[in-house]
Amino acid sequence: MKIAIIGGGYVGLVSGACFAEFGVDVAVFEADPAKRAMLLEGKIPIYEPGLDKLVADNSAAGRLSFPTTMEIGITGAEAIFIAVGTPTRRGDGHADLSYVFAAVEQVVLALDHPAIIVTKSTVPVGTGRKIAEIAHRLRPDLKIEVASNPEFLREGSAITDFMRPDRVVVGADTDWARDVLQRLYRPLYLIETPIVFAGLETAELIKYAANGFLAMKITFINEMADLCEKVGADVNDVARGIGLDGRIGRKFLHAGPGFGGSCFPKDTLALMRIAEEAGAPSRLIQSVVSVNDQRKIAMVERVVAACGGSVTGKRIAVLGLAFKPETDDMREAPSLPLIGGLLDAGATVVGFDPVAMGVAKAVLPSAMTFAPDVATALTGADALVLVTEWNEFRALAPQRLGELMRGKVVVDLRNVFDPIAMRESGFRYLAIGRAQLPEKD
Numbered sequence: 001m002k003i004a005i006i007g008g009g010y011v012g013l014v015s016g017a018c019f020a021e022f023g024v025d026v027a028v029f030e031a032d033p034a035k036r037a038m039l040l041e042g043k044i045p046i047y048e049p050g051l052d053k054l055v056a057d058n059s060a061a062g063r064l065s066f067p068t069t070m071e072i073g074i075t076g077a078e079a080i081f082i083a084v085g086t087p088t089r090r091g092d093g094h095a096d097l098s099y100v101f102a103a104v105e106q107v108v109l110a111l112d113h114p115a116i117i118v119t120k121s122t123v124p125v126g127t128g129r130k131i132a133e134i135a136h137r138l139r140p141d142l143k144i145e146v147a148s149n150p151e152f153l154r155e156g157s158a159i160t161d162f163m164r165p166d167r168v169v170v171g172a173d174t175d176w177a178r179d180v181l182q183r184l185y186r187p188l189y190l191i192e193t194p195i196v197f198a199g200l201e202t203a204e205l206i207k208y209a210a211n212g213f214l215a216m217k218i219t220f221i222n223e224m225a226d227l228c229e230k231v232g233a234d235v236n237d238v239a240r241g242i243g244l245d246g247r248i249g250r251k252f253l254h255a256g257p258g259f260g261g262s263c264f265p266k267d268t269l270a271l272m273r274i275a276e277e278a279g280a281p282s283r284l285i286q287s288v289v290s291v292n293d294q295r296k297i298a299m300v301e302r303v304v305a306a307c308g309g310s311v312t313g314k315r316i317a318v319l320g321l322a323f324k325p326e327t328d329d330m331r332e333a334p335s336l337p338l339i340g341g342l343l344d345a346g347a348t349v350v351g352f353d354p355v356a357m358g359v360a361k362a363v364l365p366s367a368m369t370f371a372p373d374v375a376t377a378l379t380g381a382d383a384l385v386l387v388t389e390w391n392e393f394r395a396l397a398p399q400r401l402g403e404l405m406r407g408k409v410v411v412d413l414r415n416v417f418d419p420i421a422m423r424e425s426g427f428r429y430l431a432i433g434r435a436q437l438p439e440k441d
């Protein structure tokens with residue numbers, strides 16, 4: 001079986017390498033010449049644990065290729081997956097479908113055989129029908145069908161998520177499309193992965209509903225964290241206490257600085273617009289979007305307050321810049337508004353991230369500095385703000401912080417440090433959703 005994937009980003013590259021691992025012949029076409037050149041040299045343009053080996057192994061086995069043109073890529077492909085970006089459209093919050101439609105037009109004009117076009121990109125309800133219209137208008141001579149196969153992988157654990165998903169969702173209207181996707185996912189079917197077959201619109205909505213729900217869960221525990229701080233409760237225990245209830249579940253109940261990343265912010269915004277336009281506005285999703293936006297900005301005030309009401313002239317070490325650990329993705333990262341706000345408030349900001357430094361330097365203000373390692377970032381700092389919970393930060397002992405830092409303030413936006421140990425070492429320690437212990441005399 002041969003398939004093509006259009007777009008060699010996080011989703012396209014991971015899906016391509018994993019399908020190749022299933023034994024399928026996969027061509028991943030990436031339009032960006034710089035990224036394509038890297039892929040052809042065996043380099044991976046993104047950071048994703050294990051991906052370099054999976055790509056190398058499957059390229060060596062001849063199952064994974066990176067064609068230089070789309071025409072070469074789609075030759076003989078039974079299914080062509082669209083895995084290009086669907087960022088927020090400037091101005092109105094809708095998903096920008098220009099990359100999707102441009103890719104579809106290119107594909108259908110170049111096709112010389114019947115094929116299924118499958119959207120793996122997250123696309124608003126109705127997009128599959130529009131793609132079918134484009135295909136039939138441009139190529140009335142050819143049998144082209146459209147299916148939806150939304151992707152649920154998480155950056156940082158993308159390969160495991162793809163290889164052992166909770167479920168696979170397939171939106172398809174015909175036996176042909178269902179059969180092609182069923183054959184493709186046969187290795188997952190054999191390990192009893194549930195495969196949810198639905199109509200096109202339903203599959204498209206499942207993806208937004210899933211992300212909307214998860215974003216809501218995070219936002220819920222973040223609001224509970226604020227309440228915990230007011231009433232002297234501990235959000236970690238609240239999360240555990242409710243999460244052990246099987247109806248609720250323990251995942252996505254970690255209080256923090258607000259969700260970021262390449263999916264939740266844009267997908268909640270798009271879901272809000274989809275629902276409004278359909279005449280069924282979602283007040284829950286509207287609240288999630290605005291509560292989360294406000295929360296990210298409010299983190300600046302939290303740090304300023306921890307520093308005694310002003311950060312002017314203070315050196316603040318920000319540890320963790322990527323939106324979450326195990327990725328170099330900086331899209332909508334909570335570190336962005338935080339660092340911008342701290343600089344505006346007059347602080348000197350020194351940042352460090354174990355893998356996202358290259359990407360971070362391109363998107364963070366040039367007024368901040370970047371440290372080559374944790375120790376340099378902390379040296380002489382008046383305050384430490386932990387933004388992303390990389391494992392190497394978890395191991396930082398208060399004694400080590402005391403040796404390196406000038407000041408005694410730690411703002412822990414991920415609740416990774418031990419409040420008692422911090423207090424014992426004389427730190428003013430502020431976590432999320434945990435009552436602040438009185439400072440040591």
Ligand SMILES: NC(=O)c1ccc[n+]([C@@H]2O[C@H](COP(=O)([O-])OP(=O)(O)OC[C@H]3O[C@@H](n4cnc5c(N)ncnc54)[C@H](O)[C@@H]3O)[C@@H](O)[C@H]2O)c1
Nearest residue numbers: 007008009010011030031032084085086103121122151155
């Ligand atoms: N990143 C995630 O964790 C994740 C998870 C699930 C779903 N998704 C969805 O998958 C889609 C892709 O996301 P991503 O994070 O992989 O984006 P990305 O920006 O990392 O990758 C998209 C790639 O497509 C390429 N591209 C654009 N137009 C092209 C064309 N015409 N031909 C060939 N290549 C082209 C771009 O150069 C880019 O490399 C989005 O809709 C996203 O919402 C992402």
